[in-house]
Amino acid sequence: MSFDRNLKIAPSILSADFANFGAEIEAVEAQGADWIHVDVMDGHFVPNLTFGPPLVKAIRKHIKTVMDVHLMIAPVDPYIDAFADAGADVLTAHLEAGPHIHRTLQAIRGAGCKAGLALNPGTPIDAVDHLLDMVDLICVMTVNPGFGGQKFIHSQIAKVEKLRAMIGDRPIHIEIDGGITPETAPLMRAAGADVLVAGSAVFKGGSVADPAPYGANIRAIRTSCDTLV
Template sequence: MISPSLLSADFTNLEKEFKILNEEKVDFIHLDIMDGNYVPNISYGPGIVKSLRHLTEIPFDTHLMIERPENFIEEFVKAGSDIITIHPMTTKHLDRTLSLIKSYGKKTGLALNPGDSLDVLNYNLEKLDLVLIMSVNPGFGGQKFIPSVLRKIREVKKLIEERNLDTLIEVDGGVKLDNAKEVLDAGADILVAGSAIFKKDKTRENIKAFKEL
């Protein structure tokens, strides 16, 4: 499955970009929400997400790279998010925040940075619909894929299989056509790609190429 990262799209012509995403039937649309605190960058908030919702019926895969995400869950739910993913270190009460997302009937995700331990999954994996494995350090697009993350993908896949769960593995950061198969073979279910899709005015061709993999 593929989840194009909107952060790399042409924001001066989003209707055109969404038209292509709709016609090519991508699985999800990845929304990177950054607050300038947890990560050193700022993107956009629930108001923008809400304004985009009418452009598509494709599920919004919302990645919150923000401090205190529990304060904004309801806003992103109302804006139209279908999956809401948070980072464990951004909330004081992880279980409570994951349960809050679930209470709205939304899919729940947990993101792990390249240097994060898998220990946090021991007591939370059963609550998750998705584990987002960051293959770059979060905060900026266009970074290079960190190869050691492939081992982490395999380890998470093993945990999911051992517990007989349906939790999906999503991989985000530096995913390109030349390394996507390796990422999929390691156990990824969903590939997030930004600059590899929205580049050189070849969005449609790039989506097709990813789907062929």
């Protein structure tokens, strides 16, 4: 998994057909997805319950790109090895999920994954200042975590602009998760983001039997950012 700042679109399987994950992943990758985003929720840190390590392991063989696993769980540390063993390429933990995020990031890298750090909308960007040398990705939540299909929180644009300045030339991805559409994508791309997570905006209108809308939706997001390059 090499680093670059080219735009990457990461469909969230939270919006896919739960009964057909393998085929959905293969379809959306064939239609132009760069990464696959897997939202793990525990019903405790966030008010929803989704997937555990066995499901992540089961879908790994269907993913040819990057498996980007977002842990919206607390505590995080007891589950790092299980999700790493399941095949995560990137493992992202929330800064707010526990008192020792530095230790958590060390453990993620120690398990052989790229280390991601997620920030809720209410968390100030200065909180990452002393963690920049520990991370490979910072995920800025542009909705409150827990559910797909929420509206984009515009106050996070300034946060991403500040984060991009803080990162400088460090090889750290800036990922945006929540409310990404062809209307909001260029705002975040202009602010400095290079990974855009999109759920309903990618999967709407399509299916495994008719995957062409997935490609059209991905192209619409990508094209909305093209004028900024």
